[in-house]
Amino acid sequence: MARSKLTKFKEIAESNIVIEPGKPIFETIRGNWNEEFFNNNHDLVVEIGCGKGDYTIGMANLFPNKNFVGIDIKGSRLWKGSRLAQEQGLTNVAFLRNFIEQISQQFSPGEVSELWITFPDPRPKKGDEKKRLTSARFLDIYQSIVKPEGLIHFKTDDLDLFQYTLELLQKREAKNLRYTFNLYESDLQHHTLGIQTTYEKRFLAEGQTIKYLQFSR
Template sequence: MARSKLARFKEIAENNIVVEPGKSIFDQIKGNWNEEFFKNNHEIIVEIGCGKGDYTIGMANLFPNKNFIGVDIKGSRLWKGSRLAQKHGLINVAFLRNFVEQLSEQFVPGEISELWVTFPDPRPKRGDEKKRLTSVRFLDIYQSLVKPDGIIHFKTDDLVLFEFTLNLLQMREAKNLLYTFDLYQSDLQHHTLGIQTTYEKRFLSERQTIKYLQYTI
């Protein structure tokens, strides 16, 4: 492992903004994010597969009276996100290093007010459908943890993944489902808060359309 990578992991281990295995708070945080981490009773918004936290940090800047948690398994990504959050002086941001499959080990039902899935790996290979972050098992996890009437958002450039997700939600008769195959030619732009991830900017520069949907629990 490169020395710079070791240094980053060491920095993450010493950084209180990152909750990860090995830290005592990791096993105690379930149901206690407001009390133990944020020290307030503000609503919690979670970004799944957050990468370096473009949406997490962008929303935290816009809404200082809400709490934001970015979830990803890649330590190098969270290192970048945590440094950026601290550079902005944000006290309403946390990063959780864990697999999305294990989300229910760090949250109790209803603890999350809103959830974002932003530009996940489309998993295009045959047989990989169950690994998609909008497959049935993940939708079930989100539904179990987001409070009633809480909103789930999804953004992607990938048409196959978007159609796959949309079809699932329509079969499940998702409440208040709104969607567009071309966000920037639609009237749904305001729902995405004007925030663009690094991936999204790249896709737009390549003249790809951005797909978006939201629904309520």
């Protein structure tokens, strides 16, 4: 392992805004995010597969009276996000290092007010369907931790993944489902808060359209 990675993982281990296996709070945080970490009773917003935390940090700046948690398994990505949050003096941000399929161990039913899925790996192979972050098993996990009527948002550039997700939600009769195949030509644009991830900026520069949907439990 390169020295730079060793340094990053050491900083993550010492960071008070990154929660990961091995830290005592990792085992006790479920149901206690506001009491044990944020020390307030504000709404809790989660970003799934947050990468470097573009959305998490962007939302935290826009809404200082909400709490935000970015989740990813890649330590080097969370290192970048946590550094940015600290440099910007944000006190309403945390990062959780864990596999997405295990997050119900860190969030209790209805603890999350809102959830974002931003530009996940499309996993185009048919055999990888269960690994898609919008597959049925993952949707069940999200809906188990989001409070009733809490919104779940999904942004992607990938048409196949978007159609797959939309069809799945329609079959499940998802409540309050709204969607667009071209975000920046739709009246749903304001729902995405004007935040663009690094990937999104790249896709737009390549002339791709951004797809977006939202639904509630």
